[in-house]
Amino acid sequence: MPGRYNPRMTGAPTLDFWFDFASTYSYPAAMRIAPLAEAAGVTVRWRPFLLGPIFKAQGWDNSPFNIYPAKGSYMWRDLERICAELQLPFVRPTVFPQNSLTAARMALAALEEDWGEIFCRAIYAAEFGEGLDIGTPGAVVGVLATLRRNAEAVLQHAQSDAIKTRLRRQTEEAQRRGLFGAPSFVAADGELFWGNDRLEAALAWAGR
Amino acid sequence: MPGRYNPRMTGAPTLDFWFDFASTYSYPAAMRIAPLAEAAGVTVRWRPFLLGPIFKAQGWDNSPFNIYPAKGSYMWRDLERICAELQLPFVRPTVFPQNSLTAARMALAALEEDWGEIFCRAIYAAEFGEGLDIGTPGAVVGVLATLRRNAEAVLQHAQSDAIKTRLRRQTEEAQRRGLFGAPSFVAADGELFWGNDRLEAALAWAGR
Numbered sequence: 001m002p003g004r005y006n007p008r009m010t011g012a013p014t015l016d017f018w019f020d021f022a023s024t025y026s027y028p029a030a031m032r033i034a035p036l037a038e039a040a041g042v043t044v045r046w047r048p049f050l051l052g053p054i055f056k057a058q059g060w061d062n063s064p065f066n067i068y069p070a071k072g073s074y075m076w077r078d079l080e081r082i083c084a085e086l087q088l089p090f091v092r093p094t095v096f097p098q099n100s101l102t103a104a105r106m107a108l109a110a111l112e113e114d115w116g117e118i119f120c121r122a123i124y125a126a127e128f129g130e131g132l133d134i135g136t137p138g139a140v141v142g143v144l145a146t147l148r149r150n151a152e153a154v155l156q157h158a159q160s161d162a163i164k165t166r167l168r169r170q171t172e173e174a175q176r177r178g179l180f181g182a183p184s185f186v187a188a189d190g191e192l193f194w195g196n197d198r199l200e201a202a203l204a205w206a207g208r
Numbered sequence: 209m210p211g212r213y214n215p216r217m218t219g220a221p222t223l224d225f226w227f228d229f230a231s232t233y234s235y236p237a238a239m240r241i242a243p244l245a246e247a248a249g250v251t252v253r254w255r256p257f258l259l260g261p262i263f264k265a266q267g268w269d270n271s272p273f274n275i276y277p278a279k280g281s282y283m284w285r286d287l288e289r290i291c292a293e294l295q296l297p298f299v300r301p302t303v304f305p306q307n308s309l310t311a312a313r314m315a316l317a318a319l320e321e322d323w324g325e326i327f328c329r330a331i332y333a334a335e336f337g338e339g340l341d342i343g344t345p346g347a348v349v350g351v352l353a354t355l356r357r358n359a360e361a362v363l364q365h366a367q368s369d370a371i372k373t374r375l376r377r378q379t380e381e382a383q384r385r386g387l388f389g390a391p392s393f394v395a396a397d398g399e400l401f402w403g404n405d406r407l408e409a410a411l412a413w414a415g416r
Binding site: 058068071178181192197201 | 281285286387401402403
C-alpha cells in the first residue's frame with residue numbers, strides 16, 4: 001500500500017501482534033504490549049484476524065473455552081487474577097465469544113491511520129473492562145464516540161471491499177504462519193509465540 | 209494412611225503439584241518446583257495422576273497436541289525454548305504421548321518413602337532429557353538402577369491393588385477439583401493454577 005507506514009523500513013526490529021477481539025487473553029496482551037515494546041526497542045505491528053475460520057479448521061464451531069467447560073471456567077478465573085495483578089478493570093461479558101468481525105474491520109481501517117492502537121485498546125476495554133458486547137453496533141459506536149470519530153464514515157470504510165479482503169487475507173496469513181490461537185506474536189524470522197504469557201519472550205526474541 | 213507424612217500437619221502452607229509423566233510441560237515444572245517452593249516457604253505435595261481419563265471425558269482419545277497439529281508443533285518448539293532458557297537437557301521423544309501408567313504407580317509407591325521426588329525427576333529426565341520411552345520396562349528399570357532401587361520389589365509394590373486404587377482415586381480427585389491438564393497446582397483453599405507458566409503464581413498464592 002503506497003505511503004503506508006512500514007516499520008520494517010525503519011531498521012528497528014519488529015514483532016507482529018496477532019489478535020482477535022473475541023480472544024480473552026488478548027485483552028491483557030493488548031494493554032501491556034506498547035510500553036514493553038518501547039522498552040525493548042521493538043516496533044509492533046498490530047494485526048487483527050479472525051479465530052473463527054482457524055477454529056473451524058480444527059473442528060470447533062465455538063470457543064474451546066465453551067466446548068470444554070473445565071478449561072473455560074478456569075480461564076475466566078485466571079483472567080480475573082491476571083487483570084487484578086495488572087490493575088486492569090475486568091468485567092466478565094455475558095456474551096462469549098463475541099462477534100468480532102466489524103470491530104476487526106474497523107481496526108484495520110484505523111490502523112491505516114494513526115488511531116489504530118487506541119481504537120484496539122478501547123474495544124478491549126469496552127469488552128472485558130466493562131463487559132459490553134462489542135458485536136453490537138451500540139458498543140462500537142460508543143467507542144468511536146469516545147475517540148471523537150465519525151461512526152458512519154468509519155463503518156462505511158470498514159465495510160468496503162478493500163478492508164473485507166484485507167481481513168480475509170490476514171486470517172489466511174495467520175493460518176499459514178501456524179497460528180492456532182490468540183494472542184500470538186511472530187518475529188521477523190517467523191518465530192512464533194502464543195499467549196499473553198509469552199509477550200516478554202517474544203519481545204526479547206524480536207529484539208535480539 | 210497412618211504414619212504417613214502429612215505436610216498439612218506441620219502448619220507450613222502447602223501446594224499440591226498435579227502431574228502426569230505423559231505431560232510435556234510437567235517436565236520443566238517438576239525440575240523447577242523444589243527450589244522455588246523452598247524459597248517461598250511452601251511445602252509441595254507431589255500428586256501423580258493420569259490425564260487419559262480426563263481427556264477421554266473431554267472427547268479426546270489422544271493428546272490434544274497430536275489431535276491439533278499446529279498446536280502440537282508449536283508446543284515442541286516452545287518446550288525446546290523453555291528448556292534452553294532453563295539449561296535443561298531436551299530431546300524430543302519419538303513416542304508421544306507415552307504410557308505413564310507404570311511410572312505413575314511407581315511414583316506413588318516411591319512418594320510413600322523418601323525417594324519419590326528424586327524418582328519423578330529422574331523419570332522426566334529420562335523421557336524429555338534423553339528422549340527415552342518411559343512406557344517400556346527397560347527405561348523404568350534403568351531409572352530405578354540409577355537410583356539403586358530393587359526394580360522387582362518396586363514393580364511388585366507398584367502393581368499392588370492398594371497402589372492401583374490410589375492412582376485411580378487421585379485421578380478422580382483431580383477431575384473433581386476441576387483439573388483439565390497438567391501440570392496443575394492446587395492451593396489448600398482450592399485455588400487452581402494450570403501450566404508450568406503458573407508455578408510462581410501458585411506458590412505466591414499458597415504462601416500468602
